[in-house]
Amino acid sequence: MERLISVCLWLILALHLVLRVTGNAEGDALHALKNNLADPNNVLRSWDPTLDNPCRWFNVTCNNENSVTRVEVGNANLSGKLVPDLGLLTNLQYLALVGNNISGVIPEELGNLTNLVCLNLSINALTGHIPTTLGKLTKLRFLRLNNNSLTGQIPMALTTIVTLQVLDLSNNRLEGNIPINGSFSVLTPISFANNLLNFPPSTPAPTPLLPVSPTAPTSSGWSRFCSYHHC
Amino acid sequence: MLFAGHVSSTVTEDDIKCLKGIKNSLNDPDGKLSNWSFNNNSAGFLCNLVGYCQSLQTLDLSANRLSGTVPAQICSWLPYLVTLDLSSNDLSGSIPSELSNCTYLNNLVLSNNRLSGSIPEQLSGLLRLKRFSVANNDLKGAIPLSFENNSKVDFAGNSGLCGRPLGKCGNLSRKSLEIIIAAGVCGAVFSILSGFGYFWCCGRKTKCYPQAR
Numbered sequence: 001m002e003r004l005i006s007v008c009l010w011l012i013l014a015l016h017l018v019l020r021v022t023g024n025a026e027g028d029a030l031h032a033l034k035n036n037l038a039d040p041n042n043v044l045r046s047w048d049p050t051l052d053n054p055c056r057w058f059n060v061t062c063n064n065e066n067s068v069t070r071v072e073v074g075n076a077n078l079s080g081k082l083v084p085d086l087g088l089l090t091n092l093q094y095l096a097l098v099g100n101n102i103s104g105v106i107p108e109e110l111g112n113l114t115n116l117v118c119l120n121l122s123i124n125a126l127t128g129h130i131p132t133t134l135g136k137l138t139k140l141r142f143l144r145l146n147n148n149s150l151t152g153q154i155p156m157a158l159t160t161i162v163t164l165q166v167l168d169l170s171n172n173r174l175e176g177n178i179p180i181n182g183s184f185s186v187l188t189p190i191s192f193a194n195n196l197l198n199f200p201p202s203t204p205a206p207t208p209l210l211p212v213s214p215t216a217p218t219s220s221g222w223s224r225f226c227s228y229h230h231c
Numbered sequence: 232m233l234f235a236g237h238v239s240s241t242v243t244e245d246d247i248k249c250l251k252g253i254k255n256s257l258n259d260p261d262g263k264l265s266n267w268s269f270n271n272n273s274a275g276f277l278c279n280l281v282g283y284c285q286s287l288q289t290l291d292l293s294a295n296r297l298s299g300t301v302p303a304q305i306c307s308w309l310p311y312l313v314t315l316d317l318s319s320n321d322l323s324g325s326i327p328s329e330l331s332n333c334t335y336l337n338n339l340v341l342s343n344n345r346l347s348g349s350i351p352e353q354l355s356g357l358l359r360l361k362r363f364s365v366a367n368n369d370l371k372g373a374i375p376l377s378f379e380n381n382s383k384v385d386f387a388g389n390s391g392l393c394g395r396p397l398g399k400c401g402n403l404s405r406k407s408l409e410i411i412i413a414a415g416v417c418g419a420v421f422s423i424l425s426g427f428g429y430f431w432c433c434g435r436k437t438k439c440y441p442q443a444r
Contacts, residue, residue: 185359188311188335190286 027054029085037080067091075099087112096120111136118231120144142231147171167191258298289314300324306332314338328353342366
């Protein structure tokens, strides 16, 4: 009987340790991001890696199983680069780092975030190509990469994302052709304006004064209201 | 960012002009658009209409008892329309051929109105069109060939419409056919009865002319 009790206690301890380790993997990934960013306003001071999990960190939301579902840090004067570790947040649904000064490339590991519904990295200083791996995000509804310095072509893989509702690639340095098949059938020149892309000859040019993305920081109060809790 | 601030206020003014035009082109007996007020500080309500107007991609005014015609200029106001749904209203007049200028249209739903005239051939130029319905209107004439593989349901309820996917044009309408068949049957019956009557009555001369005996 005593042996049974001690075996049970050991099992509980072991399980607790295992759970602690798994909980920390996501916290470690976000902490790696924090280490790679400069944070002059100390917006990420609550990101304490000694906690069991990152679920009580500000700007981080978890589900009932303490797995990260949302990371939203906007207009926080962050600079530095994104990290491949972000691809470990497999339950992530919303990733929004809008209006910072983040540079470097979009990690192709973001293609592993198969639960992602919203990816908004708009208004930063990102460079390099849009990873083809983003085509694996089969639940993606909103993809906003506008107002960066992205180059290269638009990956055809994005046209296979049937859930895609909103795509904004405007104000980058993308080149090549604009796909019109698959999910891109519902996209208009507004999504692609201010790039180096080839518009088909019959396309009316988008109006020169482009609507600024609703998530852009502007002096207009109502646009800030509109962008609250959207992607 | 300062420039962006200036840009957004200019775009908002144009948006108000655009929405004014849409509202003025439609009759609105129930006053559903009555809260579209065009005062100086009315920009806030535009938020409900998903941002700016020139970039409007979906306009759904279905089931609203709106009357008047489909504005011919709608594609110059809203060049990036992807979905236009004006179904289940009281719209009349013809389908403007200028709708072909909405080159990004994927869905055009005009069913359940009182639209008349024919379906403009120019709509064949809408290369992205996936869903098209004009059912239950007063349309007539031939359906443009580009729609021949559409479902019949999209064109049903228009007694004057013909051509694929409906029946061939130039055929008599169902009503005319019924009248002709009925007339034919009556004529045949009348002839047969007359024939019988003649033989029964006049074939037996004794009966017809009893005085002859």
